[in-house]
Amino acid sequence: MISRSLITLLAVALTSANCFSQAPQTAVLDDFKPSTLNQPGQEYPQVNSQGYARFRIKAPQADSVKVSLGLGGRGGTRLTKGDDGFWTGTTEGPMDEGFHYYHLTVDGGTFNDPGTLNYYGSVRWESGIEIPAHDQDFYALKAVPHGNVQQILFPSKSTNTSRRAYVYTPPGYEKDKSRKYPVLYLQHGWGEDETAWSNQGHANLVMDNLIAEGKIKPFLIVMTYGMTNEVKFGKIREFKIDPFQTVLVDELIPYVDANFRTITNRDNRAMAGLSMGGMETKMITLNKPEVFGYYGLLSGGVYAPDDLKDKAKPKLIFLSCGSKERPDGVQKAAADLKGAGYNAVSYISDKTAHEFQTWRRSLHELAPLLFK
């Protein structure tokens, strides 16, 4: 049952990975600017106001340079070599708003674009490009009070390691030393790691901005690595939740509660995750309903009323995905849960697929609903 859900999820990920927003247009506007994710001083890649991306790679003796955009290598852009030894090319159409992973194939080898910053996805550090979104203001770096993102190293007996997690603490956390906070445990997707929600997702900036606008009660977010048993993309049936559940529930949560000012009960503890992290959220919340009071699955499957019966009732179930995924399934599941008496909310991200813009928006929608 759980294995089949995971396979379905990954199939959705693959079929919805086409990140082009529409068919090619006739006129490509010549207003290209460097992507905001470029390394300091790098002019390429560039993005125009329609969402086209243009690449430029130096490799004077190469025979072939290709750009692979999105999961599964779809959205490829073949570059052509100029007399100056630079390979250039523009995407066939405008891309979806938001963040996209990509890499280069240079003479048959896989490399990153030396122009951009790297982001961990697909079990490697990939190149990243950002298509400016109409709603990018909610995750922009603004002149508001900023929380911190703390790297912690917590002891894990079950894996015999010191494991890394990141903890977002809201602005003012240091000043009012008596205040205690609820906590959201927030998981990344397959092939990503504990850096994804801050780097790709801007979770800290989403929170800073919501807090500055008075739209949410401040809370902590804890992000750790969820691929404890190194699940391979083709071996998803072998995935077992137990090793990660032990790390999260028996090791990380007690460490966070001992080292941060948290409210240590179910009504002040949420779990959510994207894609594979959503499946982990579903498994762990159903196994440990006494630990978490709020559940969020972002492009990560759904709960059925039957899953929840005879268990402590969650205070909220949040289900979301992009409009280019399977919004009907998410909406139907939320309706079924509501019909069965649960507080369920669905959210569909407009014109986005199984990518981070869907999840930035989902966090922005989820955060105000938590810890009411």
Add this chain to the structure above:
Amino acid sequence: MISRSLITLLAVALTSANCFSQAPQTAVLDDFKPSTLNQPGQEYPQVNSQGYARFRIKAPQADSVKVSLGLGGRGGTRLTKGDDGFWTGTTEGPMDEGFHYYHLTVDGGTFNDPGTLNYYGSVRWESGIEIPAHDQDFYALKAVPHGNVQQILFPSKSTNTSRRAYVYTPPGYEKDKSRKYPVLYLQHGWGEDETAWSNQGHANLVMDNLIAEGKIKPFLIVMTYGMTNEVKFGKIREFKIDPFQTVLVDELIPYVDANFRTITNRDNRAMAGLSMGGMETKMITLNKPEVFGYYGLLSGGVYAPDDLKDKAKPKLIFLSCGSKERPDGVQKAAADLKGAGYNAVSYISDKTAHEFQTWRRSLHELAPLLFK
């Protein structure tokens, strides 16, 4: 005067960048293991017990793949293609212990090794490789209490930006809410950024281990970006300290003092830096002797007694470099300072050059001398 010092410094950096420890040996031992800085699951690059590095890159249609090790492109290793489409090669000799930057040249283009993690150096994210050191225990990740590394975003009116810094807080910082701590402001080198001391330098682990052994009084370390005015490698004469001094002294220090539990006086505030960060330390401590009580230059020049006269006397001057740099200059400067009545200490890192192993060791030597 200051410009000439910087030029001398960079000349030292370039001439001491040969990271090979000795002439080639006759027998290369076949005990290669993956470098500890490889991306998850990556088998290459590898390192053997003598310090040789072996590279393996997939690029079946490429005509040429070269590895450039160290500053200035010295220490190149040309790879040869096998029938399987992989290019392989081993360094001509053993490399120095510790961390080294490198990159690939594939058919004339500059790319990173897809096998390794990336580290910001030379104004780009470079590949990194780690040659196990005989003294690596002092920066190893051990089962001891760990401090946190916090990303902060502080407002900077002078640059009209929110700027990033990292703050190391020692183990126990959260628990004893009344305790206040001294602070070390610690700067990276040219082409690096605020991530260098944690990622390449393991500053947090150096501190965790020293604290666990009871060898130092816990303090905070603050690391921010010191290339405020984007000094170019060939335009070092244009470097002005004022923009960064304003960010550090007028913006970052007040923010840290307002948002962390610090002891806010000169006797509990140190500044140190490596290479260009050492030159910044020298300029700023001489301009603002009332702000900092402890000075550290790590492969970053020296103070002469004349520099310090008629100024508030520092409680400590720490000067260091690698034995492959110019140890005589550092030792003579410390002797001159001692002769003039200053508390000066010199440290020479054995068999290392202008690289991070020198600076890891220097921090390890400096920390116990601070805030006495």
